[in-house]
Amino acid sequence: MCYPISSRQAPLALALLLASGAALADKTDIVELLNGDRVTCEIKQLQRGRLKVSTDSMGTIEIEWKDIARVTSKELYVAELEDGTRVDGTLVANPGERQLLLDHDGERHAVDMAAVIWLDPLKLDEVIIKRWDGSISVGFDTTKANHDTSITASFDARRRAEDFLLNFAGSVYSRSQDDVEDSLRASFSAVYKGLLEDRWYWAGLGGIDRNDELGIDMRALAGAGMGRFLVQSGRSLWSLTGGLDAINEQRAGEESNESNIEVFLNTDFEFFTYDTPKTTLTTGLTIYPSLTESGRVRSDLSFSWRQELITDLFVELSLYDSYDSDPPAEGEKNDYGIVTSLGYTF
16 A cells, blocks of 8 residues: 655655665675675675674674685775785676675776785775774782782774774773882873885884883883884784884983983784684884983883683783883882783774
């Protein structure tokens, strides 16, 4: 049975029709699995061996890239390969399995899907937060004997785009104990990497931190340099960065601030599994030889093991060591510790 639409209802009906049509149009991509199954969806992003897609019936899901035979989409995407090559175009139907075919104004490029480590739409999402990945975590530990209590909290947020990487990270570690002065370790950092050819990048970095154990009430840092991804695949990332930085420190027990120029050398390695439950291992080392304070060398070493418990919820074990060859009179040369925490990824 049909019902007539009045002139007053017509604009509303037309708006609803257009909205529903747009919503349906978003779900026109096709993902075909090696077992023959087909998923009609909107392709969101490939990262760390998993393709994120949005579906009408199952919501947003992740599919292991190694299980996909081919993908098709009328939208423009940019794909990055293990060697750093970036290719953009629409995703054209390809009769061969495990081959990604991109069409850019009639020029087609076929690439081995096993070599593709990242895939992202060129269009911008209407909600900026959807373009970010990250996590938050908290930890608490206490002992009755000496009322030793420690609290930790941390976060990180990452944005990967066609030509840059942006990362923010922060952490706070507080410890209190009977008959011992409370100790605080806090840091915030930002790193921007402008992506170049052949896995090279230029980097800009900044940060601010405090470390009571090392006798640093406040340290601000800003620097720039060059780096390269030595390894990038669906399971691991290894980068090496070097450059110059300037620091300004307020040392415990000293009235005036002290400024220095340093060289920095950094290496980061990350290994991740995409099978459920996910596991991520990360380690990083940064060395800061001073150019203006003869003989002084600082370093930061970190390691973390993160294990997924259920979807988006994880437990993490972290180790850290900070070293300063010439600390303030009230500080130690080393600050190290082990932290356990529970967190959530987004």
